[in-house]
Structure formats: C-alpha cells, structure tokens
Amino acid sequence: MVPYEYYVALSGLLMVLGLIGVAVRRNIIALLLSTELMLNAVNIAFVAFDMKLADVSGQVFVFFILTIAAAEAAVGLGLIMAIYRLRKDVDTETLTELKN
Amino acid sequence: MELTITAFWVFSALAVLSAVGVVFFRNIIYAVLSLISALVMISGLFFAMGAELIGALQIIIYAVAIVVFYVLVISTVPEFKGKAFESKYILISLPVGFLIFLELAFVSLYGAWKSNTGIFTPEVISEVSNVKAVATVLFTKYLFPFEVASLILLVAMIGSIIIGKKDHVIDEEAKS
Numbered sequence: 046m047v048p049y050e051y052y053v054a055l056s057g058l059l060m061v062l063g064l065i066g067v068a069v070r071r072n073i074i075a076l077l078l079s080t081e082l083m084l085n086a087v088n089i090a091f092v093a094f095d096m097k098l099a100d101v102s103g104q105v106f107v108f109f110i111l112t113i114a115a116a117e118a119a120v121g122l123g124l125i126m127a128i129y130r131l132r133k134d135v136d137t138e139t140l141t142e143l144k145n
Numbered sequence: 146m147e148l149t150i151t152a153f154w155v156f157s158a159l160a161v162l163s164a165v166g167v168v169f170f171r172n173i174i175y176a177v178l179s180l181i182s183a184l185v186m187i188s189g190l191f192f193a194m195g196a197e198l199i200g201a202l203q204i205i206i207y208a209v210a211i212v213v214f215y216v217l218v219i220s221t222v223p224e225f226k227g228k229a230f231e232s233k234y235i236l237i238s239l240p241v242g243f244l245i246f247l248e249l250a251f252v253s254l255y256g257a258w259k260s261n262t263g264i265f266t267p268e269v270i271s272e273v274s275n276v277k278a279v280a281t282v283l284f285t286k287y288l289f290p291f292e293v294a295s296l297i298l299l300v301a302m303i304g305s306i307i308i309g310k311k312d313h314v315i316d317e318e319a320k321s
Contacts, residue, residue: 047153050254052194055157057249059164059183061242066168068238072225074218078167078180081211085187088203092196100263101278105287107199108279111206112294116301118211122218123305129222130311136227 052093059086073128073135077121084114152193160186171229177215184208195267198276 059082066079088110091103129135163186166179184207191200265278273281283291 046147047150047193051153051157052190053253054250055161055190057246057253058161060249061246062161062164062168064245065238065242068234068242069168069230071228071231072173074173074215074222075176075229078176078215081180081207082164082167082183085184085207088199089187089190092191092194092199095196096194098262099266101265101275101282102263102286104196104199104275104279105283107196108202108283109287109290109294111202112298115206115211116297118214119301119305120308122214123309125218126221126309135222135225138227138231 049093049097052096053090056086056090056093059083059089071137073125073137074122076137077118077125080117080121081114084110149193152189156186156189156193160190169230173219173225177212177219180215181208181212184212195270195275196279197274198279 063079063081063083063086066082067076070076070079088107091107091110095101095103125135128140132139134140160183163179163183167176167183170176170179184203188200188203188208191197191203270278
C-alpha cells in the first residue's frame, strides 16, 4: 500500500495549483475551475485520512463536499451569466465597480 | 511492484499534469477538458484508496454534471478577449505557492496525526463492502446534515434561477 502521506502531499500540490490558478487567471470561469481543483484536493485529503484512521466519516464528508460543489457551481455560473449580461465581459480586471 | 503503487504514481502524475493544464491553458475549453481529465484521475485515486462509492460519485457528479454546467456557460459566454494571465501575479504566486506546498508537505510528512481510529478496519471493509459502510454512517450519524444538504441544493437551485433570469422578465411583471 502507498503510505497516506503521499496522498496528503498530492492533495497539497493540487491545492497550491488551484490557489495559483485563482491568483493568476483573469477569466472568471477559470477562477471557478481552479476552485473545483481545490475542492478535489480536499477530497483526496479526506479519503487519505480515512484510509489511515480506518474510518468512513471522511467519505461522508466528501459526499457533502460534492453537494456543496454542485451548489457552488450552479450559483457561481448563474452569477457569471448575470455579470456577462450586464457588462458583456468576464474579465476580472475590468470588474472594478466596488473599488474606491 | 504492487498494483496500488503503480496506480498511485500513474494517476497522481496525470492528475498533477491535468491540474497544471487547468491553470495554464489559455483557451478556456482546453482548461475545462483538462479539468475533466483531472477529475477522472482523482476518481481513479479514490478507487485505488478503496473508496469505491466516492470514486463513482466523483465521476457521476463532478465529471458529468458539473462540467456540463461549465460547458453550457462557456458556450453562452463567447470568446474571452484580453490577456489570459496576470503576469505580475505569476511572478508573485509561483514562489509563494511553492512555499505553501513545502509547508503542507512538511506538515503531512512529519506532522503527528493523533486521532482515534475508527472501527472500519480493512477486515471489516472486506466483509461489508465500502458502499454499505459509508451508507450506514451517512444515514445514521450524519442523517441531519444529509437533509440539510438537500436544502442547500434547493436553495442553490432557486438562487441560480433568480440570478440567471433576464432582467426584462422582472420588469414586465412589475409593470403588469
């Protein structure tokens, strides 16, 4: 068996990649894609600790995270549609109404 | 070499490559396609860890349902004009992200994880299946959060319908 530390390290790597994606991208849809990546990193960590601790509660929490991810994608994409209809643009650099 | 070790290295390498693709592809369609690849590879990791139910749900919910959302929205929002990346943030976020990864890896390799172990040892899991174990815990101990999750989905559905509705529909209702 692969030791669980490898899975947790992989989870950390995917989490950091998602974080870099949120920081770097300028398209709002790409920001949401990076958020999905970070949620999946958390899922890997949950299941890895389940494997270590001989429990299944983490998998139940992964189930809830899947639910939250579906809700987040629905609401976030609805917001993106509303922003696009309002401004004809999905660039984060031009969404500066709340600045100053 | 044992099969799970091979599966871990293959799936994790492909997952990390796909994640790099999600972050750094300029075209958003390619980013979504590599997100599908990353999700399928992570589901393979779940199967390798012995969480069959979560792996199957990962494919069904994430790689099919949520990605279809993204494809629909991308087909509605036309092409993205302008720069794909913010170059000054690349210079800042790559070293900072590497430092955060080192920190996470250090904690995960040398951290002392002290916790009570559960009752679902591999012997128990091989006797009752993984699906039965997860479902038993889900519908007894976590029954109330399960119901709250259904409420969250309902709220998200209503909210996304209201947010995504066209404005002139509201205006017509207000006039009449």
